[in-house]
Amino acid sequence: MTRLAVVDRDYCKPDKCSLECIRFCPVNRTRKVKAIDLSEDRSHSVIFEDKCIGCGICVKKCPFNAISIVNVPDELEKQLVHRYGENMFKLYGLPVPKTGGVLGIIGKNGAGKTTSIKILSGQLKPNLGDYSSDPDWDRVVKAFKGSELQTYFSRIANNELKSVVKPQYIEAARRVLKGSVGDLLSKADERGLFKDVVDKLNLKNLLDRSVSELSGGELQKFLVAAVLLKNADAYFFDEPCSYLDVRERVRVADAIREFTNPSKNYVVVVEHDLMILDYISDNIVVIYGEPGVYGIASKPYGVRAGINHYLNGYLPAENMRIRPEAVRFRIQVAEKRFEESEYPVVKWERMIHQYPSSGFKLVVEEGEAYPGEVLGILGPNGVGKSTFIKLLSGELKPVEGSVLISVEKVSVKPQELSPKIFAEETVSQALRNASTEALNPASWLYNELVRKLRLNRMLDRRIEELSGGELQKVAVAVSLARDADLYLLDEPSAYLDVEERIVVARVIRRIIEEKKKTAVVVEHDLMLQNYISDKIVVFTGKPSVEGYASRTLSIREGFNTLLMNLSITVRKDSETGRPRINKPGSVLDREQKARGEYYIP
Ligand code: ADP
Ligand code: ADP
Ligand code: SF4
Structure with a gap:
């Protein structure tokens, strides 16, 4: 087994603890060698993986839960694609993009989906675990010898593969992009598809609007359109549905399939709305592991099987249980x-x-x-x-x-997330101002909001440093804590x-x-x-x-009314009971429409 020690630098605060991790480490106590020490700039702990015996004492002692220690099979180490740095996240394997269909990626937050997209789009050069030097492309290409990624990376290395990415967090675009929607989209249009894409995504009324004034949903569609208008060999969409209503989600899914030409180009989509992921993808790769510590890309599965395996928590081709229990939606x-x-x-x-x-x-x-x-x-x-x-x-x-x-x-959790929705600086201040009970560990409110939403670790953190997912959980907790x-x-x-x-x-x-x-x-x-x-x-x-x-x-009645308006029918998956969109014009689609049963007959 290989030892993997990760110190989360957002959480490790040596100036606010008594260095319990270093003092209680049994290897350190022998006084011969050190398994854990402070970094040179004293800003965080450093664990020497070759000296650490993996006892887990530092993990338990750290008051901020900043340390994770796991053992991974040596076999897996051979598939190491990237490590961000010393005691940082490791990514094993990569989803393999293929032409001929849309590849969907699914997995927990922090498992390495965005990292995979950055690598596959050429934004991040994989270092194969050697973070001390700038990796050269020859080594990378050689490392993937015999796999489909060998050709893929040679094309990236030779600047022969042009990629374009719709990023996960869209809020930054509003600050960076200056100009009107129409001007920016015509500048992006390398394919002469301006009119088709604008029509498909229903952007006509927005062409004169400045990007800085767009709502979240409008901004999302604008960014998807800008990506579709680029002439590329590989298209990546990192969560393209946030802030969109159901009609727009389906529209975006249809536009991605229609304009990216998946039979010739590589098309990769990360999405957590499983009904849409199911609708848009042909194949699924699950990225599993331990969020923030390591991630492993699975083999590709067919779309239905891939999503069902993910929900069931078991990957048959890998013979790997990724969750102790199955996830079921109460339908x-x-x-x-x-x-x-x-x-x-x-x-x-x-x-x-x-x-x-x-x-x-x-x-x-x-x-x-x-x-x-x-x-x-x-x-x-x-x-x-x-x-x-x-x-x-x-x-x-x-x-x-x-x-x-x-x-x-009335207590409101607004749709669009920004640290500005909070007057407070830290998570605990925001919760305390919402309800004095929210931070009382003996209260049921604490149990629901802090424990179940796993905010314990985050309480001392500054709101403006939180990721989108963390900010969302805090925003929900604060609004529910209020009276x-x-x-x-x-x-x-x-x-x-x-x-x-x-x-x-x-x-x-x-x-x-x-x-x-x-x-x-x-x-x-x-x-x-x-x-x-x-x-x-x-x-x-x-x-x-x-x-x-x-x-x-x-x-x-409600789902039926909505879906009838959208002219979409939905059936139930026989294995997991999850809702699946019927192909327009398919036998089921026609039958359900004839009977007026648009949602799960
Ligand atoms: P996902 O997209 O599945 O949510 P990411 O690929 O964004 O996951 O991140 C996986 C892990 O890698 C996270 O735990 C994150 O903390 C870490 N990570 C991401 N970017 C960096 C970076 N630039 N430096 C160090 N760690 C990073
Ligand atoms: P939603 O919450 O569904 O996004 P809103 O109720 O906020 O919709 O607004 C619906 C429409 O009402 C908006 O498009 C806007 O044009 C109009 N509107 C909202 N608030 C005001 C107001 N205070 N004065 C005039 N028009 C308003
Ligand atoms: Fe020391 Fe045990 Fe922590 Fe390793 S896991 S650094 S041996 S306390």
């Missing part, structure tokens, strides 16, 4: 029954609202929500979801109709991996049930929305012009 389509005696938290009759200044008009059908109930919202952005919540809280008065039981306090009658969570899944999505869904449900309040959750990952919500309100309309909110519907 329930029956309506939850509430006791007659229970009083709704909020109840409204048919209402009409119009903003005099913009003219935007919203019609809301009647509805109600009970204590402990999660109301799922489906539909596009810009058709009045926030307006609806403002009506429920009495902040806005409708022109017609009224709210019969209104809520007083309120109604919780509005707008796209809580963005930047979370599949396992984290399920944990967040469970936490939302538990907190709402325990507090006996109501949550309104806007979520476009349908598999997840089915898991979170008890009832559905479907929003339709023309963004910025008019909106229509249905009455509160059962899950089946």
Whole structure:
């Protein structure tokens, strides 16, 4: 076995502990050699993997959980592709892009998906574990001799493979890119496809807008369009669906397949919305391992099998269990029954609202929500979801109709993530300001929010240093910790991996049930929305012009209504029960449409 020691430099703070890792290490205590010491600049601990005996004492002693020690088989070491540096993350193997189909990548956050994309797109030269010197391309090409990656890397080495990447985090683009959508897209257009791509992604109305003014969803589509317009041999899309509604997700998936020419070019997509990943990919590579410590790329599987193996937690070709238990989404389509005696938290009759200044008009059908109930919202952005919540809280008065039981306090988790949504500097300050109970380890709130969402490690961290996924979990926790009658969570899944999505869904449900309040959750990952919500309100309309909110519907009615509007049918996978989009025009698609059963017949 090979020893692998990782010290997370974001967490290791030698000036804030008593150097327990160094003092208690049994190798250090022999006083002959050292297995662990401070770095020269005293900013973090350094573990000498050849001296360390792997006892794990430092792992337990570190008050910040900054150290991980694992043993990996020597065989695996032969597949080492990259190590960022001393005591840093190791990536073993790589997903092998192939022409002839779209390759989907799935795996936990921190397992090495973005690292793989950086390497395959030529942004990061793989060092084969030798981080002390600049690796030369000959060595890299030789290391992959006999595999399909040998030719791939020779092309990169000779500048014969042009790649283009849609990055995972899109927020930075808004600061960096200057100019209008139309100008920037025409500059990007190396293929003469400007009109086709703009039409397909429905970007026509945005051409005159400055990139700095785009909403999250608009920015996402703009970046996907810019990538599609480039003339490249390899196209990479790192999470192309965040901030998009269901129609736009399908549109982006269709556009990627239509414009990248997967029969000739390499096309790779990382995505955690499994229904979309399933729809877009032909093959799947699972990246597994221990997040932040090491990642291993699996062999390619067919799309259905690959996603099912991932959910089942077992990879047959590798004979590898990647999770002790299978992940199952509760696909329930029956309506939850509430006791007659229970009083709704909020109840409204048919209402009409119009903003005099913009003219935007919203019609809301009647509805109600009970204590402990999660109301799922489906539909596009810009058709009045926030307006609806403002009506429920009495902040806005409708022109017609009224709210019969209104809520007083509303706590909001906004869709777009930025450290700016917090006034506080650190995670613990933000949680403490939301609720004094949130940081009390004896409280149920702490158990749900801090333990289950795994925020323990992050409490001392500065909010502006968090990754997108970490920021999302903190934002959800802070909004749920607050005292309120109604919780509005707008796209809580963005930047979370599949396992984290399920944990967040469970936490939302538990907190709402325990507090006996109501949550309104806007979520476009349908598999997840089915898991979170008890009832559905479907929003339709023309963004910025008019909106229509249905009455509160059962899950089946709600999903059926949405999918019928989109003309998409969804079946249930026989093995895992997960929802799968039918191919348009297929036998199942036609049969389900004829029967009016758009969602899981
Ligand atoms: P994923 O895309 O699967 O979430 P990444 O490839 O982004 O994972 O990161 C895998 C691990 O590599 C993370 O734990 C991260 O901390 C580490 N890592 C990423 N970039 C760097 C870097 N430039 N230097 C050191 N470590 C890095
Ligand atoms: P959503 O939450 O679904 O994105 P909103 O309810 O925020 O939608 O807004 C719907 C539309 O109402 C927006 O496109 C905007 O044009 C208009 N709008 C929102 N707030 C105001 C306001 N205070 N004054 C005038 N128009 C507004
Ligand atoms: Fe020392 Fe044990 Fe930590 Fe290795 S695992 S550095 S031997 S305390």
